[in-house]
Each structure stands twice: as structure tokens, then as C-alpha cells.
Amino acid sequence: MTQKMNTIKLKMACLIGILMMSYLSLCSKTTWSLRVGPSFSTFSFSDGASASYRTGFQLKVTGEDLIKNDLYSIFGYELTTKGHKETAEDGNVETTPMYFQFSWHIGYKSNLTESMRMVFHAGPYVAMGLAGKYKYDYTINSGPLHQSGTDEANFFGTGDGDINANRWDFGLGAGVGLEFSKILLDLGYDMGFINVFGGSDSAFPGASAYNRNFYLTIGYKF
Numbered sequence: 476m477t478q479k480m481n482t483i484k485l486k487m488a489c490l491i492g493i494l495m496m497s498y499l500s501l502c503s504k505t506t507w508s509l510r511v512g513p514s515f516s517t518f519s520f521s522d523g524a525s526a527s528y529r530t531g532f533q534l535k536v537t538g539e540d541l542i543k544n545d546l547y548s549i550f551g552y553e554l555t556t557k558g559h560k561e562t563a564e565d566g567n568v569e570t571t572p573m574y575f576q577f578s579w580h581i582g583y584k585s586n587l588t589e590s591m592r593m594v595f596h597a598g599p600y601v602a603m604g605l606a607g608k609y610k611y612d613y614t615i616n617s618g619p620l621h622q623s624g625t626d627e628a629n630f631f632g633t634g635d636g637d638i639n640a641n642r643w644d645f646g647l648g649a650g651v652g653l654e655f656s657k658i659l660l661d662l663g664y665d666m667g668f669i670n671v672f673g674g675s676d677s678a679f680p681g682a683s684a685y686n687r688n689f690y691l692t693i694g695y696k697f
Contacts, residue, residue: 608629
């Protein structure tokens with residue numbers, strides 16, 4: 476019951492934050508940009524289990540407002556894939572969750588030349604899981620038994636056989652970028668604080684895994 480109430484509070488805080496930033500952006504001189512690029516994600520397991528990175532993508536619309544001098548408020552509406560790869564007993568596991576993510580960073584810009592600036596930024600994010608799969612490719616060689624195949628389940632699904640992963644994530648992100656007039660390059664990292672398998676009805680109730688995600692995007696400022 477307590478976990479359910481905490482989830483509701485997180486959803487309400489997320490919604491209020493997004494609405495506030497949207498309202499403020501409409502009332503200010505916001506500069507908008509569109510950015511896209513690859514992401515490289517994995518899980519960090521509390522028990523030290525090994526996990527590999529998988530390649531996905533990040534697509535986001537970013538707005539920024541000048542606070543004072545070289546300080547900026549930078550917020551983004553993002554569609555991003557996360558997940559991991561893992562070598563398991565008799566096979567390989569891959570998860571492919573996709574999230575809608577809202578981030579809000581404070582950025583500092585420093586002029587390198589007349590036409591190029593370096594940007595440092597950091598701040599929190601909140602994400603809501605949209606879709607995804609849990610995929611297990613297995614091969615069994617035990618005595619006379621030789622069998623291989625693939626098992627799949629919905630990552631956020633709540634039906635029989637689904638993973639029922641935690642749909643909400645919250646964490647901190649940071650990045651560094653370059654601005655060439657209207658062309659933008661950005662390298663960033665997001666670190667989740669909420670256990671992906673933390674739900675009471677999770678298919679892996681004893682597991683503790685947290686999102687880790689690098690991304691590299693190129694964008695255009697309007």
C-alpha cells in the first residue's frame with residue numbers, strides 16, 4: 476500500500492512539474508531545438524551481477540531559457556530506449572524498455588570562439604515506461620536433450636508471464652556539449668535511482684537493477 480501511494484505521489488509530482496515547465500516556456504522567450512542520436516544503456520545490479528550495454532536511440536525536443544549571464548534552464552521532452560544485455564544460464568537476455576522522459580537541467584555556456592560554445596549541464600529527470608520486451612534466447616544441451624528457442628514477455632506488462640517491471644523511473648543526468656551556431660552536439664549520462672524490478676508483483680522480486688544510460692545526440696536549434 477505504501478509503495479502504491481509513493482508511486483501515485485511520483486506521478487503527480489511528475490505531471491505538475493511538466494505542466495509548470497510547459498507553462499513557463501510559453502510565457503518566456505524559449506529557444507527550441509530538435510535532437511536525435513544513439514543511446515548506450517545497461518542495468519546496474521545491486522548484487523554485482525554482470526550486464527552489458529545495448530544500443531538504442533534518443534529523440535528529444537529541448538527548450539532553454541536564459542537565467543542570468545551564462546546560466547540557462549534547459550528542459551527536454553524525450554523518447555528514449557534503455558535496457559541491458561546479460562549472459563544467463565543456457566542463454567542470453569536482452570531487455571528493450573522505451574520511456575517518455577522529462578528532464579530539467581541547469582546549464583552553463585562558455586565561449587570558445589566567436590561561433591562555438593561549450594555547454595555543461597546537469598539536473599534531474601523523471602521517466603514513464605511506454606513499451607518494451609524481455610527476450611531470452613536459450614540453448615539447452617543436457618544429455619540427450621538438445622533444445623533452443625526464444626522466450627519473450629512484455630517488460631511493463633501485468634499479465635501472466637509478463638515482467639511487470641516498475642513503469643516509473645527517476646534519476647539525475649549530466650552532460651557536456653558543443654554549439655556551432657545552430658548545430659548542437661551533446662554527450663550525456665543518466666543514472667536512475669528507482670529499482671526497475673522493485674514492484675511487489677515483479678517477475679524478479681529479489682532483483683535490484685537500476686537504469687544507466689549514455690547518449691550522443693546531434694541537433695538543430697530553431
